[in-house]
Amino acid sequence: MRLNRFLAASGMGSRRSCEELILAGSVTINGQVCRNLATEVTDADFVKVGSRRMLPEKALHVLLHKPRGFLCTAADTHGRQTVFDLLPGQWPRLFHVGRLDRDSEGLLILTNDGDLALRLTHPRFKIEKEYEVLLDRPFDAAKDTPRLLRGVNTEHGRARADAVRQTSPTLLRIILRQGLKRQIRLMLYKVGYEVKRLIRIRIGPLRLTELRAGEWRTLTAAEVKALSAAQPAPAQGRPAKPQSRPAKPQSRPAPAPGVTRRRPRAVPERGAGHNGRPGTSPTGRRSASSAPRAAPRP
Numbered sequence: 565m566r567l568n569r570f571l572a573a574s575g576m577g578s579r580r581s582c583e584e585l586i587l588a589g590s591v592t593i594n595g596q597v598c599r600n601l602a603t604e605v606t607d608a609d610f611v612k613v614g615s616r617r618m619l620p621e622k623a624l625h626v627l628l629h630k631p632r633g634f635l636c637t638a639a640d641t642h643g644r645q646t647v648f649d650l651l652p653g654q655w656p657r658l659f660h661v662g663r664l665d666r667d668s669e670g671l672l673i674l675t676n677d678g679d680l681a682l683r684l685t686h687p688r689f690k691i692e693k694e695y696e697v698l699l700d701r702p703f704d705a706a707k708d709t710p711r712l713l714r715g716v717n718t719e720h721g722r723a724r725a726d727a728v729r730q731t732s733p734t735l736l737r738i739i740l741r742q743g744l745k746r747q748i749r750l751m752l753y754k755v756g757y758e759v760k761r762l763i764r765i766r767i768g769p770l771r772l773t774e775l776r777a778g779e780w781r782t783l784t785a786a787e788v789k790a791l792s793a794a795q796p797a798p799a800q801g802r803p804a805k806p807q808s809r810p811a812k813p814q815s816r817p818a819p820a821p822g823v824t825r826r827r828p829r830a831v832p833e834r835g836a837g838h839n840g841r842p843g844t845s846p847t848g849r850r851s852a853s854s855a856p857r858a859a860p861r862p
Contacts, residue, residue: 565620567591567603570611574618575657578678585613621656623677625788627770630672631777636663647672650778661685662693662767665746670695670764671772673783673791680792684767690741691794692726694766695748700758702733708755712738718750725751768794 565573571582571591589597592612593605605611611618628647630636635646638659647660651674661673661681675681683689705728715724725748727739738748749759765772769790775781783791 565605566601567593567598567605567611568601570605570620571613571618572678573620573623574611575621575676576613576618576678577659578682580682581678590614621676623788624656624658624675625677625680625783626651626658626674626780627772627775627783628672628674628780629772629775629777630664630669632667632669635666636660636672647674650780662743663745664764665749668762668764669777670762671767671770672764673767673770680788683792683794685743687742689794691768692766693740693743693764695738695740696761696763696765697736697738697748697752697759698761699734699736699752700760703730703736703757705730708757711755712751716751716754718744718747718754720744720747720750723747723751767791 567586568579568582571577571585572579576582576585583601585591586601586603587599589599590613591598593603594610607620628650630647631650633645634650635644637646638648640646644666648658651658656676658674658676659681661675661684664670664672673681673684684691709728709730712725712728715722717723721744723742723744725738726741727737729737731737740747744750748762752759763772770783770787
């Protein structure tokens with residue numbers, strides 16, 4: 565097994581992050597520092613990262629219905645409840661795939677598979693996340709849907725939705741491919757709304773269905789395969805920005821049949837007169853600019 569894959573299977577993160585550990589000289593094999601990314605290891609090798617021995621763990625993928633009031637973190641210095649308090653304590657080290665803030669709820673994936681976590685969260689894969697959003701007042705779809713699709717500036721960057729669908733006066737379905745912090749709440753606040761409830765109901769092909777808040781289940785092999793092979797759906801087109809004035813034509817229109825286009829008259833060069841003779845006007849008179857200048861007085 566390739567070394568970076570071995571480390572990822574041991575719960576050290578994605579293969580890319582494991583490659584950074586290897587290049588930094590943090591990995592030893594049988595007591596020797598290894599910086600070669602192509603190194604193959606077996607179960608008989610003694611692999612360590614720092615002072616910790618690495619042993620491959622069985623891949624574990626969990627779907628959790630995160631309740632409101634729980635944090636997406638391994639530990640909280642203020643003693644608040646985290647999503648890991650809802651899971652068995654004897655399980656291997658897991659990390660959550662993406663985040664839901666404390667006031668949000670819904671579908672959350674936890675795994676020790678670094679490659680799957682990278683695929684589901686990295687922007688280049690453009691995996692869809694769908695949310696159900698309850699607002700404090702009726703949504704003006706004609707006015708505000710184009711604004712959300714074009715995007716708004718937030719403190720964490722330019723944020724935009726890939727699709728917005730209104731299911732009732734105050735209830736929306738919003739699809740994102742970005743993963744900015746508190747993105748939906750900030751976007752809607754920018755266009756004049758406050759979010760009363762936010763539930764993530766889908767990640768890629770995986771939907772939140774039978775689980776109640778606080779319940780979890782392990783993913784089936786077919787679900788893991790579907791997540792690993794998930795491809796981005798075509799994005800909903802952004803509304804075109806209105807033009808303040810009509811665009812200029814790229815070329816002059818062709819003349820009508822039987823009409824000869826008049827050629828523009830050539831402009832004589834500066835200093836040249838009529839018929840190309842310098843210093844004369846079209847009437848044949850000598851121009852004032854060509855008259856000899858008086859010699860300067862001594």
